[in-house]
Amino acid sequence: DVKVTQSSRYLVKRTGEKVFLECVQDMDHENMFWYRQDPGLGLRLIYFSYDVKMKEKGDIPEGYSVSREKKERFSLILESASTNQTSMYLCASTGRTLLYEQYFGPGTRLTVT
Amino acid sequence: AQSVAQPEDQVNVAEGNPLTVKCTYSVSGNPYLFWYVQYPNRGLQFLLKYITGDNLVKGSYGFEAEFNKSQTSFHLKKPSALVSDSALYFCAVRDISNTGKLIFGQGTTLQVKP
Numbered sequence: 001d002v003k004v005t006q007s008s009r010y011l012v013k014r015t016g017e018k019v020f021l022e023c024v025q026d027m028d029h030e031n032m033f034w035y036r037q038d039p040g041l042g043l044r045l046i047y048f049s050y051d052v053k054m055k056e057k058g059d060i061p062e063g064y065s066v067s068r069e070k071k072e073r074f075s076l077i078l079e080s081a082s083t084n085q086t087s088m089y090l091c092a093s094t095g096r097t098l099l100y101e102q103y104f105g106p107g108t109r110l111t112v113t
Numbered sequence: 114a115q116s117v118a119q120p121e122d123q124v125n126v127a128e129g130n131p132l133t134v135k136c137t138y139s140v141s142g143n144p145y146l147f148w149y150v151q152y153p154n155r156g157l158q159f160l161l162k163y164i165t166g167d168n169l170v171k172g173s174y175g176f177e178a179e180f181n182k183s184q185t186s187f188h189l190k191k192p193s194a195l196v197s198d199s200a201l202y203f204c205a206v207r208d209i210s211n212t213g214k215l216i217f218g219q220g221t222t223l224q225v226k227p
Contacts, residue, residue, distance in 0.1 A: 033214070035217075102147075
């Protein structure tokens with residue numbers, strides 16, 4: 001079974017703090033993704049990576065950065081957290097064969113106060 | 114531009130009745146279509162996909178979806194709803210950029226009443 005894990009289920013941070021969200025997958029997948037989920041807006045892609053040290057901006061990259069130093073790990077970084085970044089963050093991965101579905105982690109609910 | 118629309122924010126159905134959750138898409142070329150389900154405070158779980166072939170696709174938990182090219186639709190269906198099917202459902206289409214990106218609809222909340 002594919003497993004995608006995220007470092008925290010719930011996180012509370014203060015405005016201006018630097019926040020790290022970690023995602024690890026155990027299926028040797030090339031592609032990894034970070035989404036944020038907000039009610040009524042569905043899932044919106046923040047960043048994705050198709051290989052180690054490679055990254056591309058998604059639809060809403062402002063205020064975020066990412067790091068992929070190892071194939072299995074994809075980190076999302078909020079350089080200076082703001083209240084409008086309070087959201088559910090979901091990580092996903094998929095293999096190089098694009099016919100495959102994406103596999104999702106359990107999500108991190110981040111609250112910025 | 115590619116897009117996915119789920120026209121209903123919420124669908125209510127009685128247990129034992131058939132259910133349909135609607136999805137329409139807009140994409141150039143052949144679409145790769147997916148349905149996911151999300152239970153409260155959980156990640157998304159894959160239900161089924163259409164890549165090519167038979168227009169009726171069967172998936173997990175008794176769900177199926179019908180691909181209709183002329184209507185650009187991919188509606189999710191189940192013959193007999195269960196209370197435990199109550200959840201948030203997302204339709205998605207693969208982006209044509211060959212990066213594995215998915216474009217998601219806004220989501221539809223399914224409420225199955227006993």
